[in-house]
Amino acid sequence: MPLQNKIDPWLLEQTLNCLNTCIFDEKLSIYYVNENFCSLIGFNKEQLDGKKLSQLSHHHQNKSNHAFMLGTIKKGDTWKGELTLHHKNNYAIYLDATIKPVKKDSNSIHYIASFIDIQNRKQLIDNLKQRAHQQGLIAILGQISLHDIPINDLLEQALSVVCGSFEIDSGAILDISVNGEKALIRTSYNSPDLQAGVTILDIEKNSLLQQTLQTEQPIVCESLNNETTFIVPEIFLQAGYHFAAFSVIGDIKYPFGIFSLLSTTSRKFNIDETHFFQSVCNILAEAINRKNMETALRHEQQLSKKYLDVAEVIFIVIDRQEKILLANRHAAAVLGYSQSELSGMCFFESFTSPKEKDHARNHFYKLLNDEKNNKQNINHYKDASPIINKQNETRYIKWKNSALHDQKGSVNSVLYAGEDVTDLLEYEREQKNLEKQLSQAQKMEAVGMLAGGIAHDFNNILASILGFSDLALEVISKDDIKLHKYLTKIRTSGIKARDIIAQIQSINLQDESQNKAILLPSLLKGTLQMLRSALPSSIEMKLDIKNRIPAAYMNPSKFNQIVMHLLTNARNALKGKGKIFIDLSLMEIDEKTCSACQKNINNKYVVFCIRDNGPGFNSTSTSELFMPSKSSGLSGLSLVSKLVHESNGHIIISKQASTDSPGTDETCVQLLFEIQQSHLSENRSQNISNLDLNKINNKHLMIVDDENSVATYMGELFKGAGFKVSVYGDSVEALNAFKKQPHDYDLIVTDQTMPALTGDLLAASMLKLKPDLPVIICSGHSDLLQKNTAEELNVSALLKKPIDSAELLHIVVSLLSKAST
Amino acid sequence: MKNILVVDDDASILVFIKEALSKTHQVFTSETVAEAETISQDNSIDLLIADLVIPEKNGIDMIMDFKKNQPDIKILAISGGGGITGRFDYLPIAQLIGAEDTLKKPFSMAELRNKVDKIFQPCH
Numbered sequence: 001m002p003l004q005n006k007i008d009p010w011l012l013e014q015t016l017n018c019l020n021t022c023i024f025d026e027k028l029s030i031y032y033v034n035e036n037f038c039s040l041i042g043f044n045k046e047q048l049d050g051k052k053l054s055q056l057s058h059h060h061q062n063k064s065n066h067a068f069m070l071g072t073i074k075k076g077d078t079w080k081g082e083l084t085l086h087h088k089n090n091y092a093i094y095l096d097a098t099i100k101p102v103k104k105d106s107n108s109i110h111y112i113a114s115f116i117d118i119q120n121r122k123q124l125i126d127n128l129k130q131r132a133h134q135q136g137l138i139a140i141l142g143q144i145s146l147h148d149i150p151i152n153d154l155l156e157q158a159l160s161v162v163c164g165s166f167e168i169d170s171g172a173i174l175d176i177s178v179n180g181e182k183a184l185i186r187t188s189y190n191s192p193d194l195q196a197g198v199t200i201l202d203i204e205k206n207s208l209l210q211q212t213l214q215t216e217q218p219i220v221c222e223s224l225n226n227e228t229t230f231i232v233p234e235i236f237l238q239a240g241y242h243f244a245a246f247s248v249i250g251d252i253k254y255p256f257g258i259f260s261l262l263s264t265t266s267r268k269f270n271i272d273e274t275h276f277f278q279s280v281c282n283i284l285a286e287a288i289n290r291k292n293m294e295t296a297l298r299h300e301q302q303l304s305k306k307y308l309d310v311a312e313v314i315f316i317v318i319d320r321q322e323k324i325l326l327a328n329r330h331a332a333a334v335l336g337y338s339q340s341e342l343s344g345m346c347f348f349e350s351f352t353s354p355k356e357k358d359h360a361r362n363h364f365y366k367l368l369n370d371e372k373n374n375k376q377n378i379n380h381y382k383d384a385s386p387i388i389n390k391q392n393e394t395r396y397i398k399w400k401n402s403a404l405h406d407q408k409g410s411v412n413s414v415l416y417a418g419e420d421v422t423d424l425l426e427y428e429r430e431q432k433n434l435e436k437q438l439s440q441a442q443k444m445e446a447v448g449m450l451a452g453g454i455a456h457d458f459n460n461i462l463a464s465i466l467g468f469s470d471l472a473l474e475v476i477s478k479d480d481i482k483l484h485k486y487l488t489k490i491r492t493s494g495i496k497a498r499d500i501i502a503q504i505q506s507i508n509l510q511d512e513s514q515n516k517a518i519l520l521p522s523l524l525k526g527t528l529q530m531l532r533s534a535l536p537s538s539i540e541m542k543l544d545i546k547n548r549i550p551a552a553y554m555n556p557s558k559f560n561q562i563v564m565h566l567l568t569n570a571r572n573a574l575k576g577k578g579k580i581f582i583d584l585s586l587m588e589i590d591e592k593t594c595s596a597c598q599k600n601i602n603n604k605y606v607v608f609c610i611r612d613n614g615p616g617f618n619s620t621s622t623s624e625l626f627m628p629s630k631s632s633g634l635s636g637l638s639l640v641s642k643l644v645h646e647s648n649g650h651i652i653i654s655k656q657a658s659t660d661s662p663g664t665d666e667t668c669v670q671l672l673f674e675i676q677q678s679h680l681s682e683n684r685s686q687n688i689s690n691l692d693l694n695k696i697n698n699k700h701l702m703i704v705d706d707e708n709s710v711a712t713y714m715g716e717l718f719k720g721a722g723f724k725v726s727v728y729g730d731s732v733e734a735l736n737a738f739k740k741q742p743h744d745y746d747l748i749v750t751d752q753t754m755p756a757l758t759g760d761l762l763a764a765s766m767l768k769l770k771p772d773l774p775v776i777i778c779s780g781h782s783d784l785l786q787k788n789t790a791e792e793l794n795v796s797a798l799l800k801k802p803i804d805s806a807e808l809l810h811i812v813v814s815l816l817s818k819a820s821t
Numbered sequence: 822m823k824n825i826l827v828v829d830d831d832a833s834i835l836v837f838i839k840e841a842l843s844k845t846h847q848v849f850t851s852e853t854v855a856e857a858e859t860i861s862q863d864n865s866i867d868l869l870i871a872d873l874v875i876p877e878k879n880g881i882d883m884i885m886d887f888k889k890n891q892p893d894i895k896i897l898a899i900s901g902g903g904g905i906t907g908r909f910d911y912l913p914i915a916q917l918i919g920a921e922d923t924l925k926k927p928f929s930m931a932e933l934r935n936k937v938d939k940i941f942q943p944c945h
Contacts, residue, residue: 455901456874456901457901458901459901459925459926459927460831460834460901460926460927462926462927463831463833463834463837463901463926463927463928464831464833464834464837464927465927466927466928466929467833467834467837467838467841467927467928467929467930467933468833468836468837470837470841470929470930470931471837471840471841471930474930491929494927495929498927716885716889717881717885717918720885720888720918720919721917721918721919722917804879805879805881805882805885806873806879806880806881806911806914809881809914809917809918810911810913810914813913813914813917
């Protein structure tokens with residue numbers, strides 16, 4: 001059919017019915033509505049009769065929009081826009097409206113309105129808006145979580161954002177207890193019933209909370225009262241909540257917590273809202289996770305730093321420019337600068353000596369450039385190498401060095417890890433010295449004992465020689481002059497021999513540990529007799545001992561050692577040929593200083609001087625001579641000086657012109673000993689003088705031994721020696737007797753192995769009452785004495801059985817005479 | 822004319838002392854303590870000259886024993902000086918336990934005779 005200009009009214013009607021149409025009169029009252037409009041708005045034709053457009057508007061209708069619409073149509077223009085009308089059931093209908101004013105003639109104006117339901121579109125737009133809004137929130141939350149914000153603040157922010165966005169009354173974030181049985185409110189929003197840090201909920205079986213923890217997606221409960229799939233915590237029902245949305249934060253295996261939303265009004269969550277909720281929880285989970293990792297990392301770093309600092313190891317990292325990149329606390333302590341000062345300092349320039357610098361640098365560069373050897377890049381220094389610190393001290397460090405690589409794998413710095421062994425080396429040196437000293441002292445003692453034993457045998461032989469020469473001289477005729485002469489010579493030699501032996505013996509019979517008044521001439525003679533044989537005959541020894549030398553206060557056995565060392569020195573210096581002069585005199589020493597301790601000397605001394613015409617000492621200052629050094633070893637002057645000072649003396653070393661052979665120099669070592677003014681203890685071959693024996697008369701001894709024969713014997717021994725003796729066979733009885741009158745007893749001799757109370761314990765008890773009491777313990781092989789020396793047992797002497805009665809008597813007399821001085 | 826008993830493990834010394842004193846006294850000699858004890862049982866001894874270092878018995882103990890059996894016996898202790906260990910001198914100890922005098926080896930004949938005379942005549 002061709003295009004029509006006019007159409008059938010029925011067709012017109014149908015056309016109208018495709019749309020939602022409404023026609024208003026000039027007063028904007030409804031003139032005509034079609035069926036569609038009625039079903040759209042919910043009212044029927046009768047109900048709409050006479051209603052005005054304004055009456056149909058919903059309160060959501062934008063007022064200015066409405067005004068604009070009116071103005072436009074009144075002007076006679078067509079208006080297109082959104083109108084919100086009021087459905088019969090009270091909800092808003094969103095419509096896209098076109099209102100066109102039409103004039104048939106000047107009197108009648110009609111407004112033709114056509115509406116399109118944009119409900120869905122609006123919904124869609126609203127949804128999109130909400131989504132966009134939520135995405136925006138997510139983005140913001142995400143941003144916030146990236147910042148270094150405390151977790152609690154983040155949680156609070158998230159809570160308020162979500163509640164605000166959903167228009168939910170209240171919410172809370174809960175912490176889960178370690179055993180998973182309780183949930184604590186960590187932070188809450190607008191909820192008086194759920195107080196942060198206070199409210200605790202039980203996570204019961206099949207409860208909402210438990211379900212939440214077991215599902216990855218959020219749980220949304222539209223009506224708490226009617227919920228059947230799980231148990232709702234009482235507190236929610238009591239608080240009047242109808243709606244709840246709960247989501248786990250984090251992985252269900254290791255949840256960080258629960259995010260909960262609660263509303264007093266019932267509502268639904270659509271898919272987007274659920275997704276949004278879940279996204280927020282994910283963000284929080286990530287943030288918390290990251291925070292935990294950061295904390296762990298920081299903790300690790302702090303621990304590492306602590307290890308670095310606590311370790312008594314020096315850690316220094318040196319870069320390619322030889323600058324210190326990093327130094328730990330110990331490094332700072334040893335090097336003398338603070339850690340910040342060290343940073344940037346050039347290591348080799350600042351801390352190695354000129355001698356060492358090149359060597360140290362070589363090692364450094366070797367490591368730095370040794371790229372091939374990636375695995376074996378640890379460099380050990382076998383010996384400790386010296387560094388000089390800020391205080392200009394030399395410290396010896398044992399380094400273990402390692403090349404450090406950057407991410408690309410090339411070496412950019414070297415780690416120097418070192419141990420300061422300076423003190424250790426010093427200690428080791430001391431130890432070696434002490435060991436040598438000890439072994440030397442032991443040798444001396446052995447030699448002494450040997451000499452003593454030989455001397456004794458010699459005396460016996462000499463007795464024969466002397467004796468028979470005497471006898472022979474008696475029986476021969478006076479006329480036999482030759483025979484007389486010969487026999488006299490034999491006799492004289494015998495006497496000489498006797499004196500020599502006596503001097504040798506005198507060395508042995510000294511009390512080693514003490515300084516005492518000593519007549520040096522005879523001591524010296526005795527020592528030299530013994531040591532003379534140590535010198536080859538190509539070395540001449542000249543002795544000059546002046547008369548009337550007063551006693552010196554010093555240690556005789558140490559003197560022997562000193563003389564031995566000095567003789568050894570002289571002998572070595574002379575290399576087998578030359579002269580050694582030994583002088584002993586009383587001298588006034590003025591304005592000199594001790595070469596070792598640097599003390600000023602201004603006094604009269606007994607001076608022992610040893611001179612040799614050897615090449616002399618090769619050093620700039622005399623004090624250097626006294627430093628222990630590897631080469632000089634034992635006979636080093638450091639040891640001599642030590643012994644001299646322990647003997648209350650001083651030492652002066654000098655070079656002087658030789659009087660013996662003019663034109664040459666002599667090395668001269670002078671030992672100065674103080675004169676002993678007070679009582680003299682003569683250097684006789686017996687160390688118990690008659691003086692001693694008189695002093696100890698009438699002393700009271702206690703003998704304690706459970707073996708009757710021994711006790712009796714000792715009792716008689718001591719009684720025979722003139723002592724007052726009390727003998728006890730029972731140690732407990734002995735102790736009781738002692739306790740009654742401790743001052744009555746002057747010395748105790750006790751057996752060790754006795755029932756009830758052993759000797760050492762008896763001694764200990766007695767010593768508590770009388771600390772100076774001389775006690776002698778006699779022990780046998782079978783005694784299980786823990787400590788093995790008298791010192792350890794705190795007694796005066798420890799004798800091993802079988803007891804030599806002479807030795808016992810001797811010790812008793814010595815102890816008693818010492819005690820009474 | 823007194824009875825003198827000399828105990829010493831060195832035979833030459835015994836000969837010497839005997840020779841030196843036989844003119845004025847009756848001298849018995851013994852190298853061992855055991856023999857000395859036997860001799861002293863058969864004869865009344867006035868003076869015991871004892872070496873303090875005899876392997877068999879401690880000189881001190883020997884002197885003590887003799888003194889126990891014969892409280893009046895006089896003792897002259899002789900010794901080479903230090904004991905076996907050489908650590909100290911035994912002679913003063915002998916004095917302590919009652920030896921009248923001591924004599925250090927080697928001694929001359931004159932010294933020996935003087936000491937013996939002094940013991941028998943203390944006032945002179």
